Amino acid sequence: MALTFPSTAAILLGLSCLGGFPAMAACELTYPQPAARVDSRYTYDWRVLQTALEKTAPRFGNCNLHPSSMPMEAARATLELSNEGGRINVLVRATTQALEQRFIPIRIPVDKGLLGYRLLLIRADDRARFASIRDVSDLRTIKLGQGKDWADVAILRAAGLQVVEGASYAGLFGMLAVGRFDGFSRAVDEALREVEEQHTSHPQLVLEPSLLLYYPLPRYFFVRRNAEGAQLAKRIEAGLEMMIRDGTFEQIFQRFKKQIIDRADLPHRHLITIDNPGLSPQTPLSRSELWYRPVSHHAPAPPR
Numbered sequence: 001m002a003l004t005f006p007s008t009a010a011i012l013l014g015l016s017c018l019g020g021f022p023a024m025a026a027c028e029l030t031y032p033q034p035a036a037r038v039d040s041r042y043t044y045d046w047r048v049l050q051t052a053l054e055k056t057a058p059r060f061g062n063c064n065l066h067p068s069s070m071p072m073e074a075a076r077a078t079l080e081l082s083n084e085g086g087r088i089n090v091l092v093r094a095t096t097q098a099l100e101q102r103f104i105p106i107r108i109p110v111d112k113g114l115l116g117y118r119l120l121l122i123r124a125d126d127r128a129r130f131a132s133i134r135d136v137s138d139l140r141t142i143k144l145g146q147g148k149d150w151a152d153v154a155i156l157r158a159a160g161l162q163v164v165e166g167a168s169y170a171g172l173f174g175m176l177a178v179g180r181f182d183g184f185s186r187a188v189d190e191a192l193r194e195v196e197e198q199h200t201s202h203p204q205l206v207l208e209p210s211l212l213l214y215y216p217l218p219r220y221f222f223v224r225r226n227a228e229g230a231q232l233a234k235r236i237e238a239g240l241e242m243m244i245r246d247g248t249f250e251q252i253f254q255r256f257k258k259q260i261i262d263r264a265d266l267p268h269r270h271l272i273t274i275d276n277p278g279l280s281p282q283t284p285l286s287r288s289e290l291w292y293r294p295v296s297h298h299a300p301a302p303p304r
Helices: 008-017 043-055 074-082 097-102 124-131 151-158 169-177 188-197 227-246 248-264
Strands: 028-034 064-072 091-094 104-106 117-123 143-147 162-166 183-187 205-207 211-214 219-223 270-273
Touching: 028 043, 028 074, 028 091, 043 064, 043 091, 043 219, 043 227, 043 248, 064 074, 074 091, 074 097, 091 151, 104 227, 117 124, 117 169, 117 188, 124 205, 143 151, 143 169, 151 162, 162 169, 169 183, 169 205, 183 188, 188 205, 188 248, 219 227, 227 248
Parallel strands: 028 064, 143 162, 143 183, 211 270
Antiparallel strands: 091 219, 104 219, 117 183, 117 205, 117 211
């Protein structure tokens, strides 16, 4: 039987794809397909990652980025990334020290830390109740909803707040609507979009008009802790740094986020700051260019 060998061009393409290391199969990046029918939370994140891959193509070769064939909640996505043969090899998530130990984090906040600026979705009949909240102690009188094992859960509980966890993203809106909890803490760029997306199913849900919570909560890309993951991390970090230097990162942020941030009217909201005691010492807090900060005298100083 005649033996066939890959061409020199194919070998060079494979090596360039991973910076001189053996190429991973087809250089494919697979991220979790959202489980909810209506879920646009990650559109921006994957656009950032796609651009990082394009920026690094001359050095590492082409890479295909696509969703998984099956929908996944956050817990399932974590399990799939933990498994060497799992259906995904990258995810984006609000960071915790546990995640950073389990996977390789690319420590550049994908949304410039915007995830830490929080608005509350509430039932319309509760507006007056929330109007009297001025500090963390007042927040302790209400129940806040979050997804099971989300990074926010530990942050809010560490501040002495009551947290009710829901098993699915889509189900949390229904839980709020029927009174299982009183407020759903959402990032600025999530809250306004979700009120609109959920209006048909849950018309009683509205955006609380006066409060802005803040806790430092960077969202990172994560990959497996193996040889392939190390090379992916190297490539993704290189691409993001290129985007920061040439302004592409900021352009995409403004394109996706500016209009909705403006609509949230952050300067006229009452700020309540909450500590994040679980933040890793390796969080790049000293790099001010990586963090969003509202232009307002109410805004917290950049994280330290």
